[in-house]
Amino acid sequence: MHLDMRYEVEDAGAADQVAQQRKLDTWRQEFNHVRPHEALGQRTPATVYRKSPQPYIGPRAPCYPAHATVRTACSSGRIRYRGRLVRVGQGFSGYVEGVATHDPRVLRRHPRGCRRSMGQGRVRAGY
Incomplete structure (x- = not known):
């Protein structure tokens, strides 16, 4: 299409x-x-086409894991995490992201409240 x-x-x-x-x-x-x-x-x-019988109630509020830190991506698609700028993608500019880490070199992204659903992904810290 x-x-x-x-x-x-x-x-x-x-x-x-x-x-x-x-x-x-x-x-x-x-x-x-x-x-x-x-x-x-x-x-x-x-x-x-059939109209859904379920009414649209608007977007759901972001839901992040309890251990996640919440950040908002700047216009260049980066977030500040532990004193470093980390690139998450320009498509996330202005949107909230949850990030968590168990390994200091790798962040786990939780973009639950974003305009497009990208799922969970890994981002190398420092890049």
Whole structure:
């Protein structure tokens, strides 16, 4: 889907933002209501979509292990931990991260409250 959108909407371009939005709206309508999808048994997404009976209650609050230290990543994607700057990734700028360590050379990341779910990961301290 993303590659189709890129080729058919993004790469084709438009004169201005309003025209680009019109192209995207047309593409989305065709993608969801006209084009059959192999993964859906040649049905369209609009024919199989069902609204969830569970109401959306907003994002969950971050939940970190009790031993984790909570830090907020700066605009360059780094956190300060034990007097050192540690790179966690620019995508986490402004977001809270929980970090913990058992080995002073390796941090365990717990990005529970982030805008994108990256799961747990290891980051070398000092890099």
